[in-house]
Amino acid sequence: MTQKTVYYIEGDGIGAEVWNATRPILNAAVEKAYGDSNKFDWQELLAGEKAFAETGEHLPQATMDALAGAELAIKGPLNTPVGEGFRSLNVTLRQVFDLYACIRPIKYIKGIESPVKRPDLVDMCIFRENTEDVYAGIEFKSGSAEAKKLIEFLADEMGAKVDITAGIGIKPITPAGSKRLVKKAIEYAIEKNKPSVTLMHKGNIMKTTEGGFRAWGYELAEEEFKGTVVREGEAGDGIIINDRIADAMFQNTLMYPEQYSVIATTNLNGDYISDALAAQVGGLGLSPGVNMGDNLAFYEATHGTAPTIAGKDLANPGSLLLSGTMMLEHIGWTEAAALIHASVEKSIAAKRVTIDLAAQIEGAEQVGCQEFGEILLSNL
Numbered sequence: 162m163t164q165k166t167v168y169y170i171e172g173d174g175i176g177a178e179v180w181n182a183t184r185p186i187l188n189a190a191v192e193k194a195y196g197d198s199n200k201f202d203w204q205e206l207l208a209g210e211k212a213f214a215e216t217g218e219h220l221p222q223a224t225m226d227a228l229a230g231a232e233l234a235i236k237g238p239l240n241t242p243v244g245e246g247f248r249s250l251n252v253t254l255r256q257v258f259d260l261y262a263c264i265r266p267i268k269y270i271k272g273i274e275s276p277v278k279r280p281d282l283v284d285m286c287i288f289r290e291n292t293e294d295v296y297a298g299i300e301f302k303s304g305s306a307e308a309k310k311l312i313e314f315l316a317d318e319m320g321a322k323v324d325i326t327a328g329i330g331i332k333p334i335t336p337a338g339s340k341r342l343v344k345k346a347i348e349y350a351i352e353k354n355k356p357s358v359t360l361m362h363k364g365n366i367m368k369t370t371e372g373g374f375r376a377w378g379y380e381l382a383e384e385e386f387k388g389t390v391v392r393e394g395e396a397g398d399g400i401i402i403n404d405r406i407a408d409a410m411f412q413n414t415l416m417y418p419e420q421y422s423v424i425a426t427t428n429l430n431g432d433y434i435s436d437a438l439a440a441q442v443g444g445l446g447l448s449p450g451v452n453m454g455d456n457l458a459f460y461e462a463t464h465g466t467a468p469t470i471a472g473k474d475l476a477n478p479g480s481l482l483l484s485g486t487m488m489l490e491h492i493g494w495t496e497a498a499a500l501i502h503a504s505v506e507k508s509i510a511a512k513r514v515t516i517d518l519a520a521q522i523e524g525a526e527q528v529g530c531q532e533f534g535e536i537l538l539s540n541l
Contacts, residue, residue, distance in 0.1 A: 165492060166202045168227055172237020173209045174466025175476035175530075180237050182478035182534025186501065187485045189541055194496040208250060209239040219250060228258060228457065233492070235460040235485055240468070251461075252298065255291045260452035260459055261338065262345045263289040265435045266487070272509035273443035274521045280442050282418040286355075287438070288346035289431020290374075291452055293338045296428045300330040334370040334427060336377045343378040345453075346425035347386055350400050358382075358390070360404035361426035361434065374427050375404050407434075414438060439463070446477035446517045447505070449484040451491075458491055460484040474529035477515040479505065482537065504540040511536070 169184075171177045184203070191199050206224040213219050228234060239250040254260065266286040273280070301308035308329045315321040323329070343360065350358050360379070364372030382390045382402045393403035405413060407430050414421060414434070418441070426434065439448040445464040452459045462481040470476060482501065489498035509518065512525040515533050519525040528536065 162197060163199045164202050165200075165233060166204060166231075167488070168204050168206050168231050168234040170206050170208045170224075170234070170236035170239070171211060172462070172466065173211070173240040174238060174468045174471040176209075176237025176239075176462075176466065178471070178474065178476050178530045179462060179478040179481045182530050182537075183482045183485055186482055186504075186534065186538050186541070187489070187497075189538055190489070190497040190500045190504075191494060193500060193541055194494065199494060199497075206234075208236070208254075220253065225257065228254075228459075231457050233458055233460075233488060235481070235488060236462075237481060238462050238464060238466045240466045252296055254459065255452050256297075258454055258457050258459070259292065260454045260457065261290065261292045262342055262453045263287075263291045263431060263435075263450060264345075264349070264453055264487075265289070265439075265448065265450040265463060267435065267438040267442060267448060269442045270447060270509060271506055272512075272522065273447070273518070274523065275441060275443060277415060277441050279418070283414075283438060283442050285414070285418070285421050285438060286346075286349060286353075286423050287431055287435045288342055288349070288423065288425040289435060290334075290338060290342040290426070290428050292428075293334050294370075294428030295330055295332050297331070297333050299333070301328065303328040332367070332370050334374055336373070336380075339374045339377040339427075340381040343381045343425045344385060346423050347382060347390060347400065347402070350423045351389065355400065355422040357401040357403065357421065358423045358425060359410070359421055360402070361407055361410045361424050361430055362404060363407045363430065364404075365406055371407075371427060371430075378402070378404070378425060410434065411437060415441070435463070443521060444517060445480060446515065447479040447483060449480060449487050451484065451487055458488065460488045474531055475516050476530045477517050478530055478534050478537075479515075479518075500541050501537075504537050507540040508533070508536050511540075 171180045212221050241249040268284045269280045311329050312323045346358050360375050362371040362375045364375045389399050390402050391397040391399040393401050439445050448463045450463045464480055486498045486501045513528050516527050519527040
């Protein structure tokens with residue numbers, strides 16, 4: 162028997178609800194595909210509000226120790242207060258465990274109604290750099306001694322004029338961080354037989370950071386994939402690597418989605434474009450994702466904690482379920498993953514769905530989170 166240990170964190174807000182609907186489906190799909198030969202060994206870890214209630218810490222050391230030696234993990238959304246309190250738990254986990262690639266495949270699911278004309282043409286995978294950019298968390302509050310000191314240094318030593326009342330943020334983007342992200346995107350394109358990799362950036366304005374990302378991405382392609390990857394406009398066969406300025410990219414993915422398949426981009430741009438593309442195919446409720454490093458793959462729901470509907474049986478478990486389906490594909494249990502994808506399409510076609518999907522599908526009947534999970538389970 163092949164048994165895979167997976168550490169799980171329920172999450173805050175709607176986290177427990179979507180996890181309780183998701184886990185039975187993952188187990189059932191594996192059992193249906195492989196009988197007793199494959200199995201998950203689920204191990205719970207504490208983080209967020211549940212952890213604080215039980216231990217007085219939002220990220221207990223026991224959780225961090227377990228993840229340090231882990232291969233696979235999955236979690237629901239974790240809460241972070243806006244503008245105060247502890248730094249984002251999600252960002253902390255990504256930085257501590259060097260989960261440098263946020264990977265989000267976005268593809269239309271038949272039956273979903275969309276605000277765009279041709280959602281069926283959307284089939285892209287976003288590779289978002291996860292540890293650098295403004296998310297590195299180097300910032301100083303307006304009026305603080307640190308901000309004033311930095312502003313004075315910039316004026317005195319660098320000749321840069323910044324208003325003394327400004328809040329200051331620093332945007333580090335490195336060659337190494339950019340190249341490893343682009344490498345993972347190209348490897349994915351090769352594995353999945355995708356036609357192109359697009360570097361999305363704002364290098365026309367931020368020339369040494371976002372422009373650096375663009376330049377280093379092309380360098381990596383030339384250094385490690387020469388003959389396999391071909392720069393746009395150059396002669397030769399292979400995966401095309403090109404680049405697009407971020408604002409134009411938003412327009413292009415709306416107007417010409419069929420032209421893009423794999424997008425590699427910086428942290429903040431990736432945050433924006435992945436949510437925007439999810440909206441084109443029905444929203445975050447069915448949008449999966451993983452934060453991946455060289456050792457640990459941490460699958461997670463891409464939506465937030467949704468505190469206004471927590472405990473009301475209204476949440477959609479689809480994002481977490483499809484993230485778990487990505488995990489099945491990652492470990493090679495593709496038959497089980499295919500069963501879940503088929504179940505999702507069948508369940509949506511039956512038009513008995515959670516409130517977020519019912520609002521988008523004409524003639525749909527609204528069901529709760531638990532019932533939608535049961536429908537998905539029965540349609541395996």
